[in-house]
Amino acid sequence: xxxxxxxxxxxxxxxxxxxxxxxxxxxxxxxxxxxxxxxxxxxxxxxxxxxxxxxxxxxxxxxxxxxxxxxxxxxxxxxxxxxxxxxxxxxxxxxxxxxxxxxxxxxxxxxxxxxxxxxxxxxxxxxxxxxxxxxxxxxxxxxxxxxxxxxxxxxxxxxxxxxxxxxxxxxxxxxxxxxxxxxxxxxxxxxxxxxxxxxxxxxxxxxxxxxxxxxxxxxxxxxxxxxxxxxxxxxxxxxxxxxxxxxxxxxxxxxxxxxxxxxxxxxxxxxxxxxxxxxxxxxxxxxxxxxxxxxxxxxxxxxxxxxxxxxxxxxxxxxxx
Amino acid sequence: xxxxxxxxxxxxxxxxxxxxxxxxxxxxxxxxxxxxxxxxxxxxxxxxxxxxxxxxxxxxxxxxxxxxxxxxxxxxxxxxxxxxxxxxxxxxxxxxxxxxxxxxxxxxxxxxxxxxxxxxxxxxxxxxxxxxxxxxxxxxxxxxxxxxxxxxxxxxxxxxxxxxxxxxxxxxxxxxxxxxxxxxxxxxxxxxxxxxxxxxxxxxxxxxxxxxxxxxxxxxxxxxxxxxxxxxxxxxxxxxxxxxxxxxxxxxxxxxxxxxxxxxxxxxxxxxxxxxxxxxxxxxxxxxxxxx
Numbered sequence: 001x002x003x004x005x006x007x008x009x010x011x012x013x014x015x016x017x018x019x020x021x022x023x024x025x026x027x028x029x030x031x032x033x034x035x036x037x038x039x040x041x042x043x044x045x046x047x048x049x050x051x052x053x054x055x056x057x058x059x060x061x062x063x064x065x066x067x068x069x070x071x072x073x074x075x076x077x078x079x080x081x082x083x084x085x086x087x088x089x090x091x092x093x094x095x096x097x098x099x100x101x102x103x104x105x106x107x108x109x110x111x112x113x114x115x116x117x118x119x120x121x122x123x124x125x126x127x128x129x130x131x132x133x134x135x136x137x138x139x140x141x142x143x144x145x146x147x148x149x150x151x152x153x154x155x156x157x158x159x160x161x162x163x164x165x166x167x168x169x170x171x172x173x174x175x176x177x178x179x180x181x182x183x184x185x186x187x188x189x190x191x192x193x194x195x196x197x198x199x200x201x202x203x204x205x206x207x208x209x210x211x212x213x214x215x216x217x218x219x220x221x222x223x224x225x226x227x228x229x230x231x232x233x234x235x236x237x238x239x240x241x242x243x244x245x246x247x248x249x250x251x252x253x254x255x256x257x258x259x260x261x262x263x264x265x266x267x268x269x270x271x272x273x274x275x276x277x278x279x280x281x282x283x284x285x286x287x288x289x290x291x292x293x294x295x296x297x298x299x300x301x302x303x304x305x306x307x308x309x310x311x312x313x314x315x316x317x318x319x320x321x
Numbered sequence: 322x323x324x325x326x327x328x329x330x331x332x333x334x335x336x337x338x339x340x341x342x343x344x345x346x347x348x349x350x351x352x353x354x355x356x357x358x359x360x361x362x363x364x365x366x367x368x369x370x371x372x373x374x375x376x377x378x379x380x381x382x383x384x385x386x387x388x389x390x391x392x393x394x395x396x397x398x399x400x401x402x403x404x405x406x407x408x409x410x411x412x413x414x415x416x417x418x419x420x421x422x423x424x425x426x427x428x429x430x431x432x433x434x435x436x437x438x439x440x441x442x443x444x445x446x447x448x449x450x451x452x453x454x455x456x457x458x459x460x461x462x463x464x465x466x467x468x469x470x471x472x473x474x475x476x477x478x479x480x481x482x483x484x485x486x487x488x489x490x491x492x493x494x495x496x497x498x499x500x501x502x503x504x505x506x507x508x509x510x511x512x513x514x515x516x517x518x519x520x521x522x523x524x525x526x527x528x529x530x531x532x533x534x535x536x537x538x539x540x541x542x543x544x545x546x547x548x549x550x551x552x553x554x555x556x557x558x559x560x561x562x563x564x565x566x567x568x569x570x571x572x573x574x575x576x577x578x579x580x581x582x583x584x585x586x587x588x589x590x591x592x593x594x595x596x597x598x599x600x601x602x603x604x605x606x607x608x609x610x611x612x613x
Contacts, residue, residue, distance in 0.1 A: 044414065048412065048413075048414045049414070050413075050414050050417045050418060050421075052358065052421060098600070101600055101603050101604045102600075102603055105603060105607055107413055107414075108350065108354070108356045108413070108555075109551070109555075109603055109607060111356055111358065111417055112356060112547040112550075112551065112599070113599065113600065113603055115358060115543060115544065115547065116544045116547060116548070116596045116599055117596075119540060119541060119544045119592065119596070120544070120592070120593050120595075120596030120597075122589075123586075123589040123590070123592040123593040123596070124589075124590075124593040126585070126586050126589045127579070127584055127585065127586040127587070127588070127589030127590035127591075127592070127593055128584055128585065128590060128593075129584070129585035129586070133585055133586075134585075134586070242425070242540065245421070246421065246422060246425055249418055249421070249422075253418065257414075283433065284433065286429040286432070286433075287426065287429050287430070287433075289422075289425070290422040290423070290425040290426035290429065291422075291426060293418060293419070293421075293422035294404075294419055294422045294423060294426065297408070297411075297415050297418055297419045297422070298404075298407060298408070298419065301411050301415055
């Protein structure tokens with residue numbers, strides 16, 4: 001298995017966004033969905049469990065960085081690394097807590113628990129009025145104070161794009177490493193038959209938890225990049241949007257669940273598909289994602305890369321892991 | 322000191338509706354082992370059925386509940402044959418994802434067809450007074466209707482040959498097939514019945530949300546139904562109904578409590594507590610309140 005193709009695609013996008021800052025916005029949009037699909041793939045694709053709570057983990061990343069920028073201005077430029085770490089820690093901690101409880105049980109219970117995380121955390125933030133409550137966090141002024149005008153503007157354009165691309169790249173590397181090491185075989189065994197895996201001496205809860213926490217941490221980094229950094233604001237209604245879950249699933253299934261290259265190809269196709277259909281049928285744009293997911297799941301459950309891998313010679317298959 | 326009795330009465334009445342909404346979810350899970358993550362969208366469908374029957378033809382929800390059952394049953398048949406049956410072999414992940422996409426699709430279709438605005442109606446037939454505490458008659462009748470439907474389902478399950486076939490399939494699908502039960506047919510009819518109960522619950526729900534019908538209203542009810550279903554044991558229909566009553570009390574009594582404690586949005590806090598209850602149940606008692 002050689003992950004050269006996805007890495008080359010990511011690196012050329014990094015080069016593109018640095019060389020042509022005016023394209024940074026477009027690259028960021030495409031890369032966000034590529035990376036989100038990859039993050040979803042690390043857990044859903046590799047374990048076969050479904051996490052409906054991705055928006056909550058994106059929101060944890062957004063709030064982690066947002067809260068540090070809003071409430072700790074004395075940290076100056078340090079708010080960026082501290083905030084990113086806090087976001088990852090919040091999302092990872094949440095995944096650890098929910099996963100430790102729900103990953104022991106049947107997958108139906110896990111799906112139930114994750115579908116609740118999203119609504120519940122939004123209810124907590126709005127209901128208890130924490131972190132700005134329903135009025136959210138507006139960060140523009142603080143960011144100018146902490147980073148200086150020029151650096152703040154750089155961060156919210158090229159900076160956030162590079163962070164999204166770096167997250168995607170790390171997620172590709174993580175998918176590749178997870179698949180090619182011992183844990184990859186364990187996850188494959190769990191995916192095919194959890195009870196049999198248990199008999200073979202594999203501890204399913206442990207491996208599922210590792211994948212779940214990793215996948216959540218990558219989603220959090222995307223949340224940090226897209227909301228506090230790029231949009232300079234964090235509102236509960238935008239960060240807890242259920243749409244992101246379906247977006248991530250669409251990208252992953254389109255490209256191919258459980259593959260390394262799938263989410264990259266899925267993301268590259270998904271954004272243009274949505275844009276094109278949105279141009280021709282603007283009133284029906286919202287139907288595109290759910291219809292796409294339904295169509296792919298029903299007609300080609302293995303996705304583009306999965307179907308390709310089943311058809312090409314082993315030599316080429318090496319190149320599209 | 323706040324007088325909690327009106328909140329208690331309200332919790333009991335609205336809890337009956339929550340129970341009915343959840344029964345459909347538990348019924349389908351109990352028989353097909355499929356978690357209907359599109360649940361909330363079928364509640365939304367029921368609410369719109371009630372709205373249009375009331376606004377267009379002035380039929381009150383107690384009448385349009387029959388339309389809710391019929392349309393829900395048709396939708397359930399379609400759901401089984403279009404999504405669940407083709408994906409049974411592909412695995413649970415694919416069914417869950419497809420159902421989730423379907424729920425989102427239904428909400429977006431509803432927005433295109435019926436507009437994004439919040440709509441509603443009030444069916445006022447007066448109120449009765451129970452030792453000084455006023456109860457809306459329409460809501461009381463709705464709660465009783467929900468109870469009757471829940472009991473009727475028990476009768477079907479335990480007093481008819483179809484119910485016996487269903488219980489046999491739940492125990493052992495292969496064994497049921499061997500003794501000549503058409504398992505496919507049981508699955509299809511069960512899905513239809515489960516969805517019918519859900520839309521009927523959505524119809525009756527409109528009695529409690531005078532201005533709250535919109536395409537995206539379903540999501541909180543999906544979560545609510547999951548909490549209640551896990552409390553009730555996830556596979557037990559009567560357990561789901563009783564847990565619905567308890568959850569109605571939690572939401573209803575939680576409201577004055579969180580308001581007295583000074584929370585910005587007490588209703589949202591009660592819903593959050595609902596999720597905490599879900600996690601606690603998953604942690605300590607995944608089999609639910611009642612052993613079955």
